[in-house]
Amino acid sequence: MESVAKDSLNGGEFLIKESKAQDVFIPEQFTEEQQMMAQACQDFIDTEIHPNIEEIDSMKNPDLVPSIFRKAGELGLLGISVPEEYGGMGMSFNTSMLIADIIGAAGSFSTTYGAHTGIGTLPILYYGNEEQKSKYLPKLATGEWAACYCLTEPDAGSDANSGKTKATLTEDGKHYLINGQKMWISNAGFADLFIVFAKIEDDKNLTAFIVEKNFGGITMNEEEKKLGIKGSSTRQVFFNDCKVPVENMLSERQNGFKIAVNILNIGRIKLGAGVLGGTRTVTTQAIKYSTERKQFGVSINSFGAIKAKLAEMAIRTFVTESLCYRAGQDIEERIAELAAEGMAENEAKLKGVEEFALECAIAKVHGSEVLDYVVDQGVQVYGGMGYSADAPMERAYRDARISRIYEGTNEINRMLMVGMLLKRAMKGEINLFEPAMAVSKELTSVPSFGSIDNSQFLAQEKDVLKNLKKVFLMVGGKAAMALQEKIEDEQEVMMNLADVMIEIYAAESAVLRTEKLAGIKGEEAVANQLAMTQVYLSEAIDKITAAAKEAIASFTSGDEQKVMLMGLKRYTKAPLVNTKVLRRQVADFMIAEGKYPF
Numbered sequence: 001m002e003s004v005a006k007d008s009l010n011g012g013e014f015l016i017k018e019s020k021a022q023d024v025f026i027p028e029q030f031t032e033e034q035q036m037m038a039q040a041c042q043d044f045i046d047t048e049i050h051p052n053i054e055e056i057d058s059m060k061n062p063d064l065v066p067s068i069f070r071k072a073g074e075l076g077l078l079g080i081s082v083p084e085e086y087g088g089m090g091m092s093f094n095t096s097m098l099i100a101d102i103i104g105a106a107g108s109f110s111t112t113y114g115a116h117t118g119i120g121t122l123p124i125l126y127y128g129n130e131e132q133k134s135k136y137l138p139k140l141a142t143g144e145w146a147a148c149y150c151l152t153e154p155d156a157g158s159d160a161n162s163g164k165t166k167a168t169l170t171e172d173g174k175h176y177l178i179n180g181q182k183m184w185i186s187n188a189g190f191a192d193l194f195i196v197f198a199k200i201e202d203d204k205n206l207t208a209f210i211v212e213k214n215f216g217g218i219t220m221n222e223e224e225k226k227l228g229i230k231g232s233s234t235r236q237v238f239f240n241d242c243k244v245p246v247e248n249m250l251s252e253r254q255n256g257f258k259i260a261v262n263i264l265n266i267g268r269i270k271l272g273a274g275v276l277g278g279t280r281t282v283t284t285q286a287i288k289y290s291t292e293r294k295q296f297g298v299s300i301n302s303f304g305a306i307k308a309k310l311a312e313m314a315i316r317t318f319v320t321e322s323l324c325y326r327a328g329q330d331i332e333e334r335i336a337e338l339a340a341e342g343m344a345e346n347e348a349k350l351k352g353v354e355e356f357a358l359e360c361a362i363a364k365v366h367g368s369e370v371l372d373y374v375v376d377q378g379v380q381v382y383g384g385m386g387y388s389a390d391a392p393m394e395r396a397y398r399d400a401r402i403s404r405i406y407e408g409t410n411e412i413n414r415m416l417m418v419g420m421l422l423k424r425a426m427k428g429e430i431n432l433f434e435p436a437m438a439v440s441k442e443l444t445s446v447p448s449f450g451s452i453d454n455s456q457f458l459a460q461e462k463d464v465l466k467n468l469k470k471v472f473l474m475v476g477g478k479a480a481m482a483l484q485e486k487i488e489d490e491q492e493v494m495m496n497l498a499d500v501m502i503e504i505y506a507a508e509s510a511v512l513r514t515e516k517l518a519g520i521k522g523e524e525a526v527a528n529q530l531a532m533t534q535v536y537l538s539e540a541i542d543k544i545t546a547a548a549k550e551a552i553a554s555f556t557s558g559d560e561q562k563v564m565l566m567g568l569k570r571y572t573k574a575p576l577v578n579t580k581v582l583r584r585q586v587a588d589f590m591i592a593e594g595k596y597p598f
Contacts, residue, residue: 007020007023008023008330008333008334008337009330010355010429010430011330011355011356011357011358011359011424011430012358012359012420012421012424012430012432013430014359014504014505014508015421015432015469015472015473015501015504016430016431016432016435016469016473018462018466019508019512020512021512021515021516021519022516022519024326024329024509024512024513024516025094025325025326025328025329025330026322026325026326026512026513026516026517027098027321027322027325027513028517028520030098034094034095034098037080037091037095037098037099038098038099038101038102040075040077041077041099041102041103042102044071044072044075044077045102045103045105045106045277048068048071048072049068049106049107049109052064052068053107053231053395056068056107056108056109056231057107057108057230057231057395058230058231059223059230059231059233062189062190065109065112065190065231065232065233066146066190068109069112069113069116069143069146069190070143070144071143072113072143073141073142073143073144074142074143076088076089077099077103077113078113078116078117078121078140078141078142078143079140079141079142080095080096080099080117081093081096081117081121081122081125082121082125082137082140082141083125086125086133086134086137086138086141087137087138087141087142088137088141092332093328093329093331093332093335093349093352094325094328094329094332096117096270097269097270097273097324097325097328098273100113100114100270100271100273100274101273101274101276101277101321101324102277103274103277104273104274104275104276104277104278104279105277105278105280105281106277107229107231107395107396107399108228108229108230108231108232108399109231109232110274110277110278111186111229111232111402112186112187112231112232112233114267114270114271114274115147115148115149115186115187115232116140116146116147116148116187118263118266118267118270119149119195119263119264119267120140120146120147120148120149120187120191120193120195121137121140121141121147122263122266123149123195123208123250123259123263124136124137124140124195124210124250125137125346126259126262126263126346126349126350127208127250127251127255127259127346128210128250128251131247132210132247132248132250136193136210139192139193140193145192145193146187146190146191146192146193147187147191147192147193147194147195148185148186148187148188148191148193148194148195149185149186149194149195149263150182150185150188150194150195150196150197150211150237151163151182151197151260152182152183152184152185153165153180153181153182153183154181154183158408158409158412160197160206160257160260161204161205161206161257163180163197163198163199163206164180164199165178165179165180165181165182165196165197165198165199165239166178166179166180166198166199166200167198167199167200167207167209167244168200168201169200169246170243173246174245174246175243175244175245175246176198176200176209176243176244176246176249177217177241177242177243177244178196178198178209178211178217178239178241178242178244179239179240179241179242180198180238180239181236181237181238181239182196182236182237182238182239183236183237184224184234184236185234185235185236185237186232186233186234187232187233188220188233188234188235188236188237189220189223189233189234189235190233191213192212192213192214193210193211193212193213194210194211194212194213194218194237195208195209195210195211195250196208196209196211196239196242196244197209197256197257197260198239198256200253200254203253203254204254205254205255205256205257205258206254206256206257206260207249207250207252207253207254207255207256208249208250208251208255208256208259208260209244209248209249209250210244210248210250211239211242211244211248215242215243215244216242216243217239217240217241217242217243218237218238218239218240218242219237219238219240220235220236220237220238221235221236221238222235223235224236226402227398227401227402228395228397228398228399228400228401228402229398229399229402230398262350262353262354264407264408265353265354265357265360265361266353266360267407268360268361268363268364268407268408268413269324269327269328269331269353269356269359269360269363269364271363271364271367271368271403271406271407272320272323272324272327272360272362272363272364272366272367272368273324273325273328273363273367274367275320275367275368275370275371275400275403276317276320276321276324276367278371278374278375278396278399278400279313279316279317279320279370279371279374280317280596281396282313282374282375282378282392282393282396283310283313283314283317283374283378283590283595283596284594284595284596285378285392285393286309286310286313286377286378286381286382287301287310287590287591287594287595287596288594288595289381289382289385289391290306290310290381290591291591291594293383300381301587301591304580304584306381306587307583307584307587307588307591308580308583308584308587309377309380309381310381310586310587310590310591311532311535311582311583311584311586311587311590312373312377312535312583313373313374313377313378313596314532314586314587314590314596314598315532315535315536315583315586316370316373316374316536317370317374317596317598318510318513318529318532318536318598319366319370319506319507319509319510319532319536320363320366320367320370320506321513321598322506322509322510322512322513323359323362323363323366323505323506323509323510324363324367326509326512326513327356327359327360327362327363330356330359331352331353331355331356332352334351334352334355334356335348335349335351335352335353336348338351338352357416357420358417358420358421358501359505361408361413361414361416361417361420362417362501362502362505362506364407364408364410364413365410365413365414365417365498365502366502366505366506367403368403368404368410369404369410371400371403372400372401372403372404374400375393375396375397375400376397378393378396378397379393379394379397411491411495413498414494414495414498414499414502415488415491415494415495415498417498417501417502418476418487418494418497418498418501419488419494421476421501422480422487425480432473432476432477433477433480435473436473436474436476436477436478436480437477438473439470439473439474439477439567440474440477440478442470443474443563443564443566443567444563447570457515457518457523458511458514458515458518458530458533460574460575461511461533461534461537462511464537464541464574465504465507465508465511465537467570467571467572467573468500468503468504468507468540468541468544468571468572469504470567470571471500471544471548471567471568471571471572472497472500472501472504474548474564474567474568474571475496475497475500475548475551475552475564475568476497476500478555478556478564479493479497479551479555482555482556483555490554490555492550492554493551493554493555496547496548496550496551496554497547497551499543499544499547500544500547500548503540503543503544503547504540504544506536506540507533507536507537507540510532510533510536510537511533511537513529513533514526514529514530514532514533517529518530527585528585528586528589528598529598531582531583531585531586532582532586532598534577534579534582535577535579535582535583535586537574537577538574538577538579539579541572541574544572545568545572548568548572549565549568552564552565552568
């Protein structure tokens with residue numbers, strides 16, 4: 001990865017500072033080695049997953065998924081993030097994102113893969129002591145053992161810390177006896193190792209344990225019958241006096257909740273990237289089908305309504321790619337900075353991710369909602385065939401739906417991102433209130449109509465973004481002042497603010513990617529990326545306007561409301577974009593290429 005002196009922003013600072021194109025990472029910058037890893041992963045999907053997709057989903061052969069899983073281990077795909085000294089490949093954070101991205105096209109298996117390499121392996125990698133890492137990581141990195149993560153309980157979903165599973169120290173002080181029930185446990189059916197969260201005595205917080213299946217006292221329900229991801233093992237797990245050696249406590253007593261939160265941050269951004277293989281595949285399938293399908297004597301993709309769908313599928317995919325890899329590289333660089341300052345490597349990794357927890361939540365929400373949009377449009381392009389189990393859209397549609405639920409529901413993630421930002425502002429970690437006050441003052445002043453230098457590439461779009469950030473500062477600042485600590489009870493307002501934040505980050509990521517790419521290839525070569533960016537920004541303005549208006553209506557009235565609505569109109573003012581023409585341009589290019597080509 002090339003290293004360039006850059007102005008690094010802290011997590012959340014994209015709302016108050018301008019990012020420079022040269023400072024962001026774009027997917028076009030992946031090295032040859034990283035692209036080779038991605039190709040190896042794609043070859044694995046083409047040879048092991050796609051030919052067996054029906055059999056995987058039927059789950060009639062209980063040995064099939066574990067055998068494919070072991071093959072992934074032999075190829076090194078399970079050990080991307082595990083250091084070489086523990087049998088892994090020790091690759092960078094953004095490389096692990098890239099592999100999660102490619103494996104996203106593997107349907108149910110992407111859940112099997114993600115549960116093992118993420119929430120199953122990372123707690124030991126980041127929180128285990130040397131003995132635990134040496135003992136377990138080599139087995140997990142090679143696929144000799146499969147891992148799962150036991151956090152959720154029947155009465156403890158989003159409120160994970162309210163779990164009732166108990167760990168009791170034996171009289172000789174050598175073991176903990178774990179008793180309780182966990183549900184929705186991915187990989188449980190063939191896992192050899194369980195990361196289990198339980199409370200010791202009357203502790204307020206959870207403690208984490210590394211539990212081997214052969215410790216005994218573990219039973220399971222049958223496989224859950226699910227809407228989608230049918231080929232991934234999902235079971236309820238019961239612990240009945242499961243005897244765990246005291247040395248298998250992970251980290252310290254009561255540190256379990258912190259482990260869960262930090263590992264979920266990683267899971268979120270990986271899930272954001274993990275939808276991309278799916279969205280690209282579905283977009284490509286829709287392009288091919290719409291070329292082959294003839295109606296009224298012509299291919300259906302010669303019609304404007306179909307072109308608009310294909311283009312929009314690509315536009316949203318392009319934007320998700322842009323924001324995921326931008327955030328992934330920011331995390332990677334922060335990890336390197338912290339390590340260079342002398343922080344222990346594992347601690348630096350956790351701290352680096354924690355710093356950008358807000359962006360991780362954005363990636364998860366945006367990515368999962370883009371995936372849902374793309375598969376929905378995919379079904380529509382296929383028409384009646386889209387509803388048939390003989391065509392690929394039916395499975396894609398069902399498999400996609402879980403993405404908005406796991407790694408924290410999108411509603412929880414929206415509230416988390418606003419809560420995190422406000423907490424950081426209160427602690428003085430991010431200077432949010434000063435810019436918010438400046439915007440508040442600006443509202444009552446005469447607007448300046450400074451001219452924009454339109455000879456500069458994307459100058460107009462960057463100016464629009466600057467003003468959209470003022471929308472967040474205006475509405476968010478006023479909401480924080482008016483509602484104060486009650487803001488957490490005003491979940492609808494939190495969701496409105498989150499939507500504004502997500503659209504700003506997404507649109508800015510696309511603008512920066514296109515600008516950087518133009519700097520590398522020249523402006524003419526990025527005509528389609530520019531078109532996608534302009535369409536997305538135009539849509540983002542409308543979404544931001546609607547969310548801000550709803551928030552303003554819910555906590556202001558009278559003159560104050562009038563001033564804010566005038567401010568909203570002022571800050572969302574932008575030249576009208578002919579999205580029809582731009583979408584057609586993008587669609588025509590993709591139809592000619594016969595695939596998602598960006």
